[in-house]
Structures are given as C-alpha cells and as structure tokens.
Amino acid sequence: MLNRRRGPTPRRHRVVASPIRLPVAALVFSLAYGTVGFMVIEGFGLLNAVYMTVTTLTTVGFGEIEPLNPDGRLFTLSLIAIGFTAVFTLLAVLTSLVASGQFGRSLTRRSMRQRIEALRDHYVVCAFGRVGRSAVEELAAQGADVVVVEVDPSLEPDMIEAGVLYVLDDPMREDVLERAGIARARGLLCAVDSDASNVYITLLARARNPDLFIIGRASSPESVEALERAGSNRVVSPYRLSGTRMAALAFQPAMLEFVDMVSVAPDLRIEELVLGERSALAGATVRDAASPYEGVMIMAVRSADGSLLVPPRADTELNVGDLLIIVGPMDALSDLAKRAR
Known part of the structure; x- marks a missing residue:
C-alpha cells in the first residue's frame, strides 16, 4: 500500500494568511488588553469596557464614559500605543499585498479551488x-x-x-x-x-x-x-x-498531411467511441450507424475480444463493448457519441 504523503499546506498557499497573522493577532490582543484593563483598573462593566477600548483604538473621540483616574489614563496611553501599532502594521501589510498582486492571486486561487471542486x-x-x-x-x-x-x-x-x-x-x-x-x-x-x-x-x-x-x-x-x-x-x-514522425513525413507526406488536416480542421474530427450496454447502436450495422450523417466514416472497429477490422465491412454488426474509430463533422460525432452511450 502506498504511503499517503500528507502534511501542512505549503507556504506559498498561505501568502496572504502568513503576513497578516501577526498584526491581526496584535489587534485582537489590543481589544482584549483594553477590555480587561478598563474592567480591572476602572471597574467598568464588560459593555462599557469594550466601548471604551473600541473608541480609543478608532480615535472616534466620543469622550470618556466616566472620568479616568491617573492609573486609567496611563493605561489608556499604553493601549493607544499598542493598538495604533497593530492597526497601522495591518494596514501596511494589506497595502503591500495589494500592491504586489499577492492578494489578488490569493483570491484567484481560492475561486479556482471552488471551480476545481465542481x-x-x-x-x-x-x-x-x-x-x-x-x-x-x-x-x-x-x-x-x-x-x-x-x-x-x-x-x-x-x-x-x-x-x-x-x-x-x-x-x-x-x-x-x-x-x-x-x-x-x-x-x-x-x-x-x-x-x-x-x-x-x-x-x-x-x-x-x-x-x-x-x-x-x-x-x-x-x-x-x-x-x-x-x-x-x-x-x-x-x-x-518525433523521430517516427520525421521518417513518416519523408516516405508518406500526403498521408500525414491528411491526418493533420483532420486534427486541426475547425469542423472535422477523428473520435473513438465505445458502445455502452444501453447503446442505440448495438445490433446495428456499420452502414446503419453512419448513413444518417453526411460526411461520417467508420474507419475501424475493435471488438471486445480485441479483434480489429480496418476498414470494417458495411454489413459488420456492432456490439456492446466495441470501440469505433470515426471521422466526420463535430456535430455528427457529438450525436453519435450520445447514441453510443
């Protein structure tokens, strides 16, 4: 049994998460630091402590809920220093990510993962x-x-x-x-x-x-x-x-040109179809399968036992499991593919 090589996601898939992790953590710490500090030093309730912390960090300037004592004012200064450092560091990192294109690439990859999963x-x-x-x-x-x-x-x-x-x-x-x-x-x-x-x-x-x-x-x-x-x-x-093709071009250039023409022609393809158990083509002859379509030719039939007919006779009967090599217009081959399933 193969060993499953699972490990942490490589660093390049965390190009956005890694740089902003530290400033975000510092910002969260500032909120917790301010809330706990106002509750302990000033005796504020939880809501008032959160309110004071947010207004201090955002510099809204609504004023103090209650007058602060000297210890509270010193604590507020420390909160401003810590909070402003976290906020401006986060803004600097985000600006750098946007300017370098990493943020856009990260969003593109996330969208791409969702499309791949579908x-x-x-x-x-x-x-x-x-x-x-x-x-x-x-x-x-x-x-x-x-x-x-x-x-x-x-x-x-x-x-x-x-x-x-x-x-x-x-x-x-x-x-x-x-x-x-x-x-x-x-x-x-x-x-x-x-x-x-x-x-x-x-x-x-x-x-x-x-x-x-x-x-x-x-x-x-x-x-x-x-x-x-x-x-x-x-x-x-x-x-x-490459060597085989070069030799074939030397001896049979017209044949390879035909194959190339079929491969690149906008409305002409060579396809292989396998007849499924419920295929509408099972039991039909090669003539019956190709005659409804203009320009369609069944070039080869390989039966389920491995025998190959190149080209098959017009009265060859097709069976479940047969593989057909067909050349023709794309629309006709698409319809044949549906009937082959």
Missing part, C-alpha cells in the same frame, strides 16, 4: 512545460475541462494567460492530486520531465482512482515498462515520436 470527468495534466502546454491546448480545443498541476510558480502567469485551471504545487504529493480532483477525473497526463516522477505520480493516481485513464511521458526507453507496470494505460516518448 469538476467531473475532467483531465489532470502534471507539468506545464512544452509537452504539457501542447496537451492542454489540444484538450481545450476539444472542449475538455483541464486542471494543470505545476510546481514552478514562475509559470503561473503563463497558466493565467492560457485561461486554464491550475494547482500550484508538487504533483508528487497525493493531497495535491486530490485537490486537482484526481478521484473524479477521466484522465491523467503525466508530462513531468522526470521519468521517476512520472512513475511515482502514476502510482499515486492509480491507487486513488482505479478507473483513471493514464498517459505517461517517458524520456528513455527503459522507463516505458516501468510506467506500464505503475499503471499507465499508454506511454508516449516525445523523442521517439
């Missing part, structure tokens, strides 16, 4: 480097909800500019993955530039969500097997993928 079936992307950023852009283009987990605070402006939800913390902490909604997520993309980190994140995520679809990044061939054993459903090696 997500379901979203994708979690670990790291916002070159690979992670490209993955986020593609997922967003497909209309998917995305949460980025990034440990480097210098990338926060880039994530804000991209308009993506994010958690600014270490993705190798289980509590951080939970804040990203890993238990409710549909998929996880481990795009950290360390294979060891990706393996560990995969182990944490798989333990937290057994149904999660995990894609791991492997920089070295030796890490592919480790990621698969850790629980990755798919493993991608950016360097190997």
